[in-house]
Amino acid sequence: MLPSPNGSAISAAASATGLPVAAGCLRNARAVGRWLLRQGYGSTDAPIGVVAAGERWPDGSLRPSVEDQLGAASVLDAISGVPGGLSVEAAMALAALASIPDVPAAVRGCVSGRELIEGGFAEDVEIAVQVGVSNVVPVLRQGVFSAA
Secondary structure, X not given: OOOOHHHHHHHHHHHOOOOOOEOOOOOOHHHHHHHHHHOOOOOOOOOOOOOOOOEEOOOXXXXXXXXHHHHHHHHXXXXXXXXXXXXHHHHHHHHHHHOOOOHHHHHHHOHHHXXXXXXXXXXXXXXXXXXXXXXXXXXXXXXXXXXX
16 A cells, blocks of 8 residues: 555644544545535535645645545535535536546546556556445544544
8 A cells, every 4th residue: 555644644634623534535435425424514514624635745845646636526526415515616626527537547647647657556556546446434533544
């Protein structure tokens, strides 16, 4: 499994709020969306934040990633029918997702996807681009992700 140092840092910071932190990706976006809705999140009374973590460049600045943007948008897509609708930012993420006819091909073809494949992690990329294959919802509790 490939680590995500920036995703880990963001998750740890978000958990300091005391609110639940769930990890979503292309593989489990629908499951995360269903879990959020069952928990009562995603409404105007209980809004959620969805973060496409990306990574960091060697100088520490943010390195956005297509795969994280598409994963975040997939979670938003799973909750898009909530009463009150989604924010403008969420709508923009959904528009980006809708503009990609083949999400797995987009991830394989983006800069970070190509870097991973060329670096010997083609199997990891193939696992990551499997859309909707997991029902596991990792939730951060006491510094550890475990199934919800």
